[in-house]
Amino acid sequence: MPSKLVETFGSMDKVLPFLWIGDRFSAVDKMALEKFGIREILTVCSYSVQDEQQSRNIKYHHVPLDDSPSQNILLRLEEMLHILQESIQAEKNILVHCEAGVSRSAAVCCAYVMKSKSLSMKKGLDHVKSARFFICPNEGFVKQLEIFEQLSWSAGLDTLNNSPIYRSWLLESGNHPMTEEEAKSSLFIQTLKSDSKDLARYRCIACRTDLFYDCHIQQHMNRAEKVCRFGFLIDPLNWMELGQYEGKILCPKCSSKLGSYCWGGRVCQGFDGEKCGAKVRPWFFIGREKVRLPLPSQPLPLPSQPLPTLQNQTSDIKAE
């Protein structure tokens, strides 16, 4: 394709000095690539530029992304921004492209603009739009860019793992674990630590094994704006078998049925005549009658002891 077409249809546009955005044609248009001095290409669609279409003097990177609202871009954002940063700092022109140069590549370029200029999602998008007026990242990407802004332009694993807004986006967008293996390595799963002796412990009524602590209970309000007392809705814990979208929760020791779970969430029915109707997501429910409550006179943690990490990870839990 002659470079004239690129100019006419603008399939490759300059976002910042050394940063370009384009569609799949621009990535194989050797004349245009040479004309604009492109030295590196970051492909963010499912296929990479084929070997026979590659230029010898261009370095190619590939991060496969779907143009779907549930596609997680935050997980690989740091890696992509690092590629851009290296090239731009070395004053080498880099082209970010997807299929049409509208959604995926625009989201990645927007994140770079936001981070490098400390801009909001909206201002970042405006900037990319001023270079390429028809960009339109899908709504899932926009939401993730908003989260990126709220996380002060950081998407490191630790930052993400500790971010309640990121967790709730994962669940809303259907990015909950789908297999036992994913669940095990998932950031949602809390660990029951045997050294957390000072926490109020809730145990199996049948075999007295520890099931969860105070800090794992997720409270919500019912229609009367009171704390709902429907069973125990808790965090997913490492002793649960969570290989499915929904299923039963069994005691890890005696296998009695304790309750049920559903990653997608359920509507709470309320308790004892108090109507609720809150949507709880994810839903990890344990019946009150299945649990031996902690003794009322639990000793408080000594002030000199550091707080267990469990508590730090669950931000919206009532403090003891």
Ligand SMILES: [Zn+2]
């Ligand atoms: Zn048991």
Ligand SMILES: [Zn+2]
């Ligand atoms: Zn409720």
